[in-house]
Amino acid sequence: MASTVSAASGPALEIRNVSKHFGVVKALSGVDFTLERGEIHALCGENGAGKSTLMNIIAGVLQPSEGEIRVDGTVVRIASPATAQKLGIGLVHQEIALCPDVTVAENMFMAATSLRKAPLMNYRELNRRAQDIMHRLAPIPVDAKVSTLSISNQQLVEIAKALTLDCRVLIFDEPTAALTEAEAKVLFGIIRDLRAQGISIIYISHRMAEIFSLCDRVTVFRDGRYVSTDRIKDVDADYVVRRMVGREITQLYPPKLAGAPGDVILSVCDLGDGARFSKISFEVRKGEILGIGGLIGAGRTEIAEGICGLRPVTTGGVLLHGVPQKIGSYADAVKSGIVYLSEDRKGSGVFLDLSIAKNISALDLKRLTTAFGLLNARAEADLARDFTRKLGVRMGGIDYPVSSLSGGNQQKVAIAKQLSVNPKVILMDEPTRGIDVGAKSEIHRLLRELAETGIGIVVISSELPELLGLCDRVAVIREGHIAGELTGEDMSEENVMRLASGVTMETADNERRASAHV
Amino acid sequence: MSEKDKGETKMAVDTMAGGGERVSSWRRLGSMREAGLIAIILALCVIMTFASPHFLTLGNFRAMLMSFSVEGIVVVGMTVLLIVGGIDLAVGSVVCFAMVFAGSLFLLGLDPWSASLLGILASAAIGAIMGFFVTVVGLNHFITSLAAMVIVRGLCLIITKGTPLSLFTMPPEFKAVGQGTFYGVPYVILIFIAVVVVFDFLLRRATAFRKVFYTGSNEKAAQYSGIKTKQVKFWVTVMCSTLSGVAGVIYMSRFGAATPTFGVGMELNIIAAAVIGGASLNGGSGTILGAILGIALLSVVASSLILLDVSVYWQDMIKGCILLAAVSIDHFLHKRKA
Numbered sequence: 001m002a003s004t005v006s007a008a009s010g011p012a013l014e015i016r017n018v019s020k021h022f023g024v025v026k027a028l029s030g031v032d033f034t035l036e037r038g039e040i041h042a043l044c045g046e047n048g049a050g051k052s053t054l055m056n057i058i059a060g061v062l063q064p065s066e067g068e069i070r071v072d073g074t075v076v077r078i079a080s081p082a083t084a085q086k087l088g089i090g091l092v093h094q095e096i097a098l099c100p101d102v103t104v105a106e107n108m109f110m111a112a113t114s115l116r117k118a119p120l121m122n123y124r125e126l127n128r129r130a131q132d133i134m135h136r137l138a139p140i141p142v143d144a145k146v147s148t149l150s151i152s153n154q155q156l157v158e159i160a161k162a163l164t165l166d167c168r169v170l171i172f173d174e175p176t177a178a179l180t181e182a183e184a185k186v187l188f189g190i191i192r193d194l195r196a197q198g199i200s201i202i203y204i205s206h207r208m209a210e211i212f213s214l215c216d217r218v219t220v221f222r223d224g225r226y227v228s229t230d231r232i233k234d235v236d237a238d239y240v241v242r243r244m245v246g247r248e249i250t251q252l253y254p255p256k257l258a259g260a261p262g263d264v265i266l267s268v269c270d271l272g273d274g275a276r277f278s279k280i281s282f283e284v285r286k287g288e289i290l291g292i293g294g295l296i297g298a299g300r301t302e303i304a305e306g307i308c309g310l311r312p313v314t315t316g317g318v319l320l321h322g323v324p325q326k327i328g329s330y331a332d333a334v335k336s337g338i339v340y341l342s343e344d345r346k347g348s349g350v351f352l353d354l355s356i357a358k359n360i361s362a363l364d365l366k367r368l369t370t371a372f373g374l375l376n377a378r379a380e381a382d383l384a385r386d387f388t389r390k391l392g393v394r395m396g397g398i399d400y401p402v403s404s405l406s407g408g409n410q411q412k413v414a415i416a417k418q419l420s421v422n423p424k425v426i427l428m429d430e431p432t433r434g435i436d437v438g439a440k441s442e443i444h445r446l447l448r449e450l451a452e453t454g455i456g457i458v459v460i461s462s463e464l465p466e467l468l469g470l471c472d473r474v475a476v477i478r479e480g481h482i483a484g485e486l487t488g489e490d491m492s493e494e495n496v497m498r499l500a501s502g503v504t505m506e507t508a509d510n511e512r513r514a515s516a517h518v
Numbered sequence: 519m520s521e522k523d524k525g526e527t528k529m530a531v532d533t534m535a536g537g538g539e540r541v542s543s544w545r546r547l548g549s550m551r552e553a554g555l556i557a558i559i560l561a562l563c564v565i566m567t568f569a570s571p572h573f574l575t576l577g578n579f580r581a582m583l584m585s586f587s588v589e590g591i592v593v594v595g596m597t598v599l600l601i602v603g604g605i606d607l608a609v610g611s612v613v614c615f616a617m618v619f620a621g622s623l624f625l626l627g628l629d630p631w632s633a634s635l636l637g638i639l640a641s642a643a644i645g646a647i648m649g650f651f652v653t654v655v656g657l658n659h660f661i662t663s664l665a666a667m668v669i670v671r672g673l674c675l676i677i678t679k680g681t682p683l684s685l686f687t688m689p690p691e692f693k694a695v696g697q698g699t700f701y702g703v704p705y706v707i708l709i710f711i712a713v714v715v716v717f718d719f720l721l722r723r724a725t726a727f728r729k730v731f732y733t734g735s736n737e738k739a740a741q742y743s744g745i746k747t748k749q750v751k752f753w754v755t756v757m758c759s760t761l762s763g764v765a766g767v768i769y770m771s772r773f774g775a776a777t778p779t780f781g782v783g784m785e786l787n788i789i790a791a792a793v794i795g796g797a798s799l800n801g802g803s804g805t806i807l808g809a810i811l812g813i814a815l816l817s818v819v820a821s822s823l824i825l826l827d828v829s830v831y832w833q834d835m836i837k838g839c840i841l842l843a844a845v846s847i848d849h850f851l852h853k854r855k856a
Contacts, residue, residue: 330741331745333744342739347736348738349739350736350739352735354731354802365728368725374723375728417743
């Protein structure tokens with residue numbers, strides 16, 4: 001129970017001089033980390049800095065090569081996730097690890113069930129306790145199968161799962177990556193409640209705004225080493241970012257388009273699929289980046305899929321440079337010059353086990369095919385070398401599997417795949433989700449350069465700062481319709497949220513406050 | 519971050535048939551499954567040479583090669599099917615079906631060549647029906663082929679009314695396919711080598727077969743790359759059955775008979791060989807060479823057990839243990855921290 005936190009003084013968790021090697025690779029070199037009782041402690045660092053490795057050590061998934069861990073002042077060996085649970089350490093995974101075919105309640109109590117001694121399940125009790133926890137988070141029915149939930153709701157179940165354990169230390173590894181702003185705000189309320197109950201929280205995130213509104217202290221790692229720990233109120237976002245990258249990032253977003261955009265590249269007219277979206281019309285002009293905003297589940301991804309033939313449409317159509325396109329399948333779209341970058345990088349963006357070269361060539365094998373239907377291996381390798389260099393993919397070589405790359409570089413490979421077919425329009429769904437600050441700004445710069453070369457760029461993003469910082473114009477989707485378009489001065493977080501939720505911000509705030517404290 | 523580390527430790531173990539990738543280091547070659555299998559087979563041969571005077575003879579090697587040549591053709595099809603993420607439990611039944619179907623047509627008066635061709639086409643049709651249930655109806659390969667295995671075996675019994683067909687009246691030119699030699703090398707072995715070389719080359723170099731890897735590695739990502747994954751799966755299923763049909767008519771020529779119970783349990787041997795050779799049941803990886811070495815290993819072991827006078831009752835058990843050992847070793851070598 002949260003209320004049984006012992007009254008002993010001193011930190012809840014201490015990491016002393018912990019190192020972790022994987023073969024010759026050093027993921028962590030002698031790092032220190034101290035988590036005080038009842039604080040929210042942010043852990044920052046680029047991908048590859050060692051945050052996840054340390055969290056996996058604390059949660060018993062990995063064993064440290066050297067160093068010691070103290071819980072409540074006692075040196076402990078956390079041999080397995082079960083040991084971690086017994087010590088009161090819970091981890092909310094960055095990646096969803098749920099059983100899709102059982103109910104929300106059963107998933108929530110998966111860990112708790114394994115600790116219980118009783119031989120039989122009491123489903124009535126299970127559902128009641130699940131409901132108690134879930135109603136604070138979101139209106140998700142606890143008897144629904146997880147496979148029927150959206151990604152963001154699954155993420156919320158993952159969070160609810162951790163709340164079922166009697167944790168004294170709770171680790172959140174990028175919990176908001178798949179959440180909308182509104183859902184994230186509810187989550188923050190809950191995290192603050194947990195802190196008030198004396199629970200110590202480690203919060204990992206790439207989003208500075210979250211860290212500064214939520215956390216008490218911030219520790220930065222870089223390249224597997226400890227860099228610094230500061231009180232949030234003593235520092236600013238610039239400082240933290242500088243510590244993370246070890247260099248100045250002078251400008252977070254590339255400069256926007258100066259002057260008026262050029263000719264229309266893509267026009268979408270009255271597109272509808274008879275279910276998820278209808279009457280979608282917009283244009284993308286040369287040189288501009290069009291943003292598409294809205295809540296998760298509003299139909300943004302579905303619209304993009306409709307445009308590029310991944311989802312059948314019933315009304316409307318797509319024009320490129322004023323010429324109507326016949327798009328019946330994704331292959332048709334690629335042929336016309338419209339490509340789509342999926343929001344689910346690992347699920348449908350890349351082939352993790354295949355080489356970088358094979359990933360980049362996958363979108364159009366025909367151009368690499370010689371007589372007799374054989375692949376031209378040299379052309380494939382040249383293509384891969386060319387695009388990995390252009391995009392600055394940091395890798396061992398083009399024949400390394402994509403799984404050997406960091407998230408940011410995997411994403412660059414996914415983008416390279418799209419660019420390699422010389423597209424006219426790229427639809428990008430959450431292009432920087434789960435990517436570290438450095439790679440993120442590289443991708444933003446790249447998108448701006450592509451727009452300047454005359455490729456039509458459409459960016460779907462749930463991250464408002466990205467949407468507003470990167471795009472020249474934003475179309476906001478609500479329940480399958482375009483609720484409005486914002487340009488210039490009107491582009492503000494408040495206006496996007498207003499259009500996305502269909503209510504004024506004040507009421508939305510009140511509702512959220514109400515639902516967070518039922 | 520752990521993700522990166524996983525890759526670093528994994529980088530040397532890419533056993534995929536690497537189309538255009540110039541393998542950059544000997545270390546990678548050393549870690550390849552094929553090299554390991556060759557080493558094990560050679561070691562076994564050396565031991566057996568000392569253990570039995572009959573092992574290192576031309577006759578024994580020819581017998582061993584003959585024994586897995588025809589099955590080897592089926593292994594090729596199965597490997598490609600495993601790479602696309604499928605499996606076919608019906609191969610044994612389809613081999614038998616091609617045999618009894620062609621045999622019956624011959625007995626009805628058709629010439630053996632046309633009968634064989636129709637036998638192979640009928641096998642392809644069975645593959646097409648399975649492919650239909652997998653891609654259009656949406657059943658999985660395991661269940662579909664399990665049903666097909668039983669149905670097709672039933673067909674064999676219906677066609678033959680349960681008794682073996684005697685085909686000794688087949689003309690000698692046709693019998694030569696299964697029984698004759700070319701400069702001392704049996705035609706069967708030549709056909710087998712031709713199939714292996716062609717498919718190994720295609721799997722590494724042909725665009726159509728590259729789509730098989732994409733589909734098996736991540737079907738969704740393949741769809742998002744404009745690949746028609748259902749078509750790919752359909753044709754690979756058809757191909758696997760067709761190769762089974764080819765094996766069936768070769769057996770018919772070789773035995774001069776068609777038995778309705780032939781090939782029972784063959785599918786397990788075939789799948790075991792492909793898996794020992796590095797094909798993953800999760801799809802996305804596998805090589806023809808590896809699979810052929812897999813079936814060669816099983817064959818050398820079987821031959822050794824006979825020469826060492828090990829009771830026939832022990833042989834299946836030992837084969838099973840080899841499969842378990844091979845897959846376990848592989849699991850530890852290629853361990854993925856998922």
